[in-house]
Amino acid sequence: MTSIRAKLVLFVSILVVTIGILCCVFLLNHTKRQQEDALKKFGISLIMLLAQDNEVAYALHSAQPAFLDAAINRLRDIDMEEEIGYLRISNTRTVMREEKSQRINVNMEEIPTKKSLLKHHTATRRSQWSRGGIHTGTSTFSFPSALFCERIKTSSGAVFCDFFATVFGKKTFSEEEFAAQILGEDKVSKEESRPVLGFVQMGLSHHKLNERTRKIIWQSIVPMGLGIVFGGICMTFFLATYLVSPLRYMANITLDIARGNLTRTVDIRSRDEIGHLSVNFNEMTRSLKASHDEKEKIMEQLRDHVKSLYNTNKELMETQERLVRSEKLAAVGKLASGVGHELRNPLGAIKNALFLLKKNVPAAHVQSESQKFNTFMEIIEKETERSIKIVNDLLGFSRTAKPTVSAANVRAIIESSLSRVRIPEKIKKIVYAEDSLPSIVVDATQIEQVFINLIQNACEAMPMGGLLTIRAQREGSAALSTTFTDTGCGIPDNVKHMIFDPLFTTKSNGLGLGLALSHSIIQRHEGHIELESQEGKGTTFTVKLPIANTQR
Amino acid sequence: MKQKFPQSERYHGVVPLWWFAAVFLFQTIFFVPRLIAAEKTVIIFRSQQIAAYNEAILGFEEGCKEKNISIKTIYDLHGDTEEGKRIIQMVRKDGTKPDAILAVGVLAATLAKEHFSDIPVIFCMVINHDRFNLQGANITGISSEASIEDQFAVLKEILGPHKNIGVIYDPLKTRKIVAQANIVAKQFGFNLVKSEVVLEKEVVSALKNITPKIDALWLIPDSTVITKNTLSSIPKIIQDRRVPVFSTSDVMVKAGALVSVSPDYKHTGIQAAQLVQRLLTDPPSTSLGIQQPKKLKLTLNTQTAKTIGINLLFIQSYPDVVLYPQ
Numbered sequence: 024m025t026s027i028r029a030k031l032v033l034f035v036s037i038l039v040v041t042i043g044i045l046c047c048v049f050l051l052n053h054t055k056r057q058q059e060d061a062l063k064k065f066g067i068s069l070i071m072l073l074a075q076d077n078e079v080a081y082a083l084h085s086a087q088p089a090f091l092d093a094a095i096n097r098l099r100d101i102d103m104e105e106e107i108g109y110l111r112i113s114n115t116r117t118v119m120r121e122e123k124s125q126r127i128n129v130n131m132e133e134i135p136t137k138k139s140l141l142k143h144h145t146a147t148r149r150s151q152w153s154r155g156g157i158h159t160g161t162s163t164f165s166f167p168s169a170l171f172c173e174r175i176k177t178s179s180g181a182v183f184c185d186f187f188a189t190v191f192g193k194k195t196f197s198e199e200e201f202a203a204q205i206l207g208e209d210k211v212s213k214e215e216s217r218p219v220l221g222f223v224q225m226g227l228s229h230h231k232l233n234e235r236t237r238k239i240i241w242q243s244i245v246p247m248g249l250g251i252v253f254g255g256i257c258m259t260f261f262l263a264t265y266l267v268s269p270l271r272y273m274a275n276i277t278l279d280i281a282r283g284n285l286t287r288t289v290d291i292r293s294r295d296e297i298g299h300l301s302v303n304f305n306e307m308t309r310s311l312k313a314s315h316d317e318k319e320k321i322m323e324q325l326r327d328h329v330k331s332l333y334n335t336n337k338e339l340m341e342t343q344e345r346l347v348r349s350e351k352l353a354a355v356g357k358l359a360s361g362v363g364h365e366l367r368n369p370l371g372a373i374k375n376a377l378f379l380l381k382k383n384v385p386a387a388h389v390q391s392e393s394q395k396f397n398t399f400m401e402i403i404e405k406e407t408e409r410s411i412k413i414v415n416d417l418l419g420f421s422r423t424a425k426p427t428v429s430a431a432n433v434r435a436i437i438e439s440s441l442s443r444v445r446i447p448e449k450i451k452k453i454v455y456a457e458d459s460l461p462s463i464v465v466d467a468t469q470i471e472q473v474f475i476n477l478i479q480n481a482c483e484a485m486p487m488g489g490l491l492t493i494r495a496q497r498e499g500s501a502a503l504s505t506t507f508t509d510t511g512c513g514i515p516d517n518v519k520h521m522i523f524d525p526l527f528t529t530k531s532n533g534l535g536l537g538l539a540l541s542h543s544i545i546q547r548h549e550g551h552i553e554l555e556s557q558e559g560k561g562t563t564f565t566v567k568l569p570i571a572n573t574q575r
Numbered sequence: 576m577k578q579k580f581p582q583s584e585r586y587h588g589v590v591p592l593w594w595f596a597a598v599f600l601f602q603t604i605f606f607v608p609r610l611i612a613a614e615k616t617v618i619i620f621r622s623q624q625i626a627a628y629n630e631a632i633l634g635f636e637e638g639c640k641e642k643n644i645s646i647k648t649i650y651d652l653h654g655d656t657e658e659g660k661r662i663i664q665m666v667r668k669d670g671t672k673p674d675a676i677l678a679v680g681v682l683a684a685t686l687a688k689e690h691f692s693d694i695p696v697i698f699c700m701v702i703n704h705d706r707f708n709l710q711g712a713n714i715t716g717i718s719s720e721a722s723i724e725d726q727f728a729v730l731k732e733i734l735g736p737h738k739n740i741g742v743i744y745d746p747l748k749t750r751k752i753v754a755q756a757n758i759v760a761k762q763f764g765f766n767l768v769k770s771e772v773v774l775e776k777e778v779v780s781a782l783k784n785i786t787p788k789i790d791a792l793w794l795i796p797d798s799t800v801i802t803k804n805t806l807s808s809i810p811k812i813i814q815d816r817r818v819p820v821f822s823t824s825d826v827m828v829k830a831g832a833l834v835s836v837s838p839d840y841k842h843t844g845i846q847a848a849q850l851v852q853r854l855l856t857d858p859p860s861t862s863l864g865i866q867q868p869k870k871l872k873l874t875l876n877t878q879t880a881k882t883i884g885i886n887l888l889f890i891q892s893y894p895d896v897v898l899y900p901q
Contacts, residue, residue: 201798206627
């Protein structure tokens with residue numbers, strides 16, 4: 024990407040270089056013209072001096088070339104730079120004197136003579152010198168009355184300004200002519216006679232002119248041109264830097280703002296377009312920052328709403344789950360109550376009958392009669408007891424009473440629970456419960472039942488032995504958590520969500536009421552029971568119960 | 576004794592005659608030479624033979640009458656410098672020293688100033704005398720042009736004030752006149768629009784350029800501007816563009832200019848005679864300077880006025896007004 028500064032510098036530099044070159048060319052032409060004009064003025068003064076010299080006129084009149092020497096010497100004294108290339112003086116009949124400079128190689132035959140000049144000026148444009156200027160115009164030439172000047176180039180390449188003047192025998196007073204013009208000459212019979220005595224012709228060489236021009240070129244024009252170009256380029260560079268630097272500064276600020284730093288402002292106080300731009304830019308940044316802040320505020324509110332919605336949704340789901348579970352529990356409880364009532368009496372009758380049967384049949388007879396009979400009797404008794412227990416569990420489940428709460432020590436509840444459960448020796452148990460733990464307001468009997476269920480489940484999950492860790496600790500300021508961690512087989516992920524449902528069990532001889540009952544009891548205590556399990560590594564149940572208000 | 580009485584009676588009538596004769600002789604011998612000696616002599620150098628010069632000389636001769644000034648000789652220099660010099664050398668060698676010299680025309684004036692430093696020289700009919708440095712203790716003269724104030728007064732009367740007056744001039748010849756005119760123009764409420772030329776060929780283009788900007792052209796006697804060629808081309812251009820031309824020469828009016836204010840040449844001669852008399856009777860210690868012509872004439876071209884559409888009737892009744900064509 025080409026920068027604005029580079030473009031500006033390039034464009035203006037090209038412009039400056041062009042202007043510099045044009046200036047130099049113009050100056051060169053002007054200088055050349057000036058030099059040529061100066062040469063022509065010098066030439067005209069010389070030729071007029073010669074043409075008006077009395078001695079020249081006398082020499083021409085009397086055809087005595089010797090009288091020309093003094094006049095020519097005077098001319099050469101004036102020509103200090105030796106610019107006179109050739110000189111030719113002739114009367115009306117013949118050339119009386121012809122001289123050429125020794126320094127300049129010129130063939131006098133190439134220089135047009137009087138006749139050719141007259142012929143030339145008769146038919147073509149002529150340049151007539153008068154009072155320091157050249158008359159140019161096309162007219163019919165009658166007789167040379169003034170001075171002519173033209174440029175001549177010889178075969179050797181030498182260039183001359185050729186001056187040609189007529190020498191008159193009588194000099195008139197031009198102001199008197201003018202007076203006659205102004206005052207009226209209609210009554211005057213005046214005949215001016217101006218006999219032509221001869222002609223003087225002189226060529227001024229251009230070599231000095233070229234030298235002077237070259238000197239001016241190298242001493243003035245070239246330094247001036249270089250000065251214009253380099254000065255212009257330097258000025259352009261500084262100007263471009265001056266113009267572009269605020270833009271660069273603003274570009275950096277814009278980049279910062281794009282990265283999110285909306286506190287950046289442009290500090291340019293100039294009273295020009297860039298100053299206006301910076302003011303507008305700052306205004307825009309302020310607006311952007313205000314919009315951004317408002318958006319952040321709205322986003323924060325939205326996040327809060329989402330979070331609130333999520334929590335509400337979660338609570339709703341939990342409530343729904345609780346409701347579903349409660350309904351299930353209610354249905355199961357109702358069923359259990361009905362089944363329990365219906366089965367308890369027959370089972371009691373079976374148990375009584377079995378007791379009477381065992382009492383009326385002598386033991387020796389039984390032993391003698393059949394070993395098999397005794398076995399069947401034990402099975403009946405055992406299964407009857409088991410059935411009664413199931414019935415009792417069902418009745419217990421359905422008759423779960425509203426908890427009667429009182430302050431209780433969780434450590435005592437844990438120890439009581441552990442004492443009521445027979446833990447196999449191959450299972451090692453560790454209890455972490457400090458005495459300083461706050462009391463919880465619970466129905467200690469029901470909570471103990473929950474803990475017993477959890478300890479029994481843990482033991483059943485570790486048939487090959489393991490470690491049971493019970494840890495009670497404060498959970499924030501309002502709750503106390505008790506975790507039961509075993510290193511058993513764990514619970515598969517696909518059944519975790521059903522583990523607290525009634526009648527769901529992973530055990531072959533389980534009824535699926537223990538965890539459901541425990542969950543129901545904890546909920547009634549306004550607590551939580553949570554499950555963390557990893558299949559193959561173990562399971563942790565966490566029971567969170569509220570701390571008594573006085574303990575908080 | 577008686578006889579004597581008759582003799583004396585016989586000559587009684589002759590004595591007064593003798594007495595009268597003696598007195599006449601005495602007067603003649605003693606007073607006439609004095610009278611002759613008191614008469615002042617003037618020689619006149621005339622640059623060339625033109626009517627205006629002759630008219631001025633005629634006026635001078637008239638002015639010299641009854642002023643005890645006699646014109647000794649009139650020399651004609653034939654408009655030629657060399658010949659003029661030769662004539663003046665001849666006059667000096669002659670030995671007769673005039674009391675004053677009247678130089679008519681610029682050639683005569685410049686040569687007289689150059690060769691006579693001990694004789695009062697009075698010049699006249701010198702156009703643009705400022706250019707020739709005709710100053711010195713023994714030289715004075717009469718301008719051949721009306722003053723710029725007089726010219727502009729006439730111009731204002733014809734055109735009214737607040738006009739743009741154009742002037743074409745060669746700065747080498749008439750810069751001083753134009754500079755002075757610039758000041759005078761402001762006094763008259765004119766704006767002088769100047770155009771400089773250095774060559775005769777520039778005059779026509781300068782004229783074409785200046786005419787749209789001006790209300791009138793003031794044609795001053797500038798030998799670069801007024802030439803034979805321009806005299807033929809200027810009237811055509813100004814008549815085409817209907818620009819009135821104001822000049823200092825009646826020749827210009829005859830050529831097509833609207834109006835000119837110029838000196839009465841004959842009266843200029845008379846004024847020169849008065850100046851000579853003043854110089855000779857009461858020689859001043861310093862130069863008298865250059866006098867303005869006392870009598871002017873106004874030349875109007877009625878044909879040009881008609882062409883341009885300017886009413887000059889109110890000015891035709893003025894004295895010393897010459898109408899052309901008559």
